[in-house]
Amino acid sequence: MTSESVAETIVNTADRLYYERGITAVGMAELRDEAGVSLRRLYSEFPAKDAIVRAVLEKRHLQWSDGVEARMSEAGTPRERLLAVYDYLADWFCEDGFRGCGFINAFGELGGEDAEVRRIVxxxxxxxxxxxxxxxxxxxxxxLLAAQLALLAEGAQTTAAIAGSGEAAGQARAAAEVLIDHALSAA
Incomplete structure (x- = not known):
């Protein structure tokens, strides 16, 4: 295994475990075992757990950005691109193992104590x-419409995770349509 693939394996494994159970619930020994690397190799790639957490959040940022952009690229007009965000959420909420936003989860778990996590989130x-x-x-x-639409997306993520249902995406999309149309008529 190359150094890059070992680091990627560690990050992917950490991402899965942290998302399933929480960051503080997963120790380095368990991460080592699940990733199939030695503890020495784990620490040579990531000298501390906070480095792994940062790498996981960076990975999630890219996944989110790429996923949202891909969905928006399928839409034509700016209005359709804005609404595509909620279509992306609808698909995501239906995935097996959906547990809400990894950033909100990390912030709730570590944000009060870890300035770096707060910054990244x-x-x-x-x-x-x-x-x-x-x-x-x-x-x-x-x-102002951008902030309102972002709040709808954030609220839908939290609601879907708590409710265990993807319905929040459709509800947020319907609310977004009303906000967009109102903003356009007022402009």
């Missing part, structure tokens, strides 16, 4: 809102 959420703001600008609607 905030940057992730801000980047999503900035992306929505770009599309809202293309739409010709007031900038």
């Amino acid at each position: 905030r940057e992730h959420k801000e980047s999503f809102q900035r992306r929505l703001a770009e599309i809202v600008d293309d739409l010709g609607a007031p900038t």
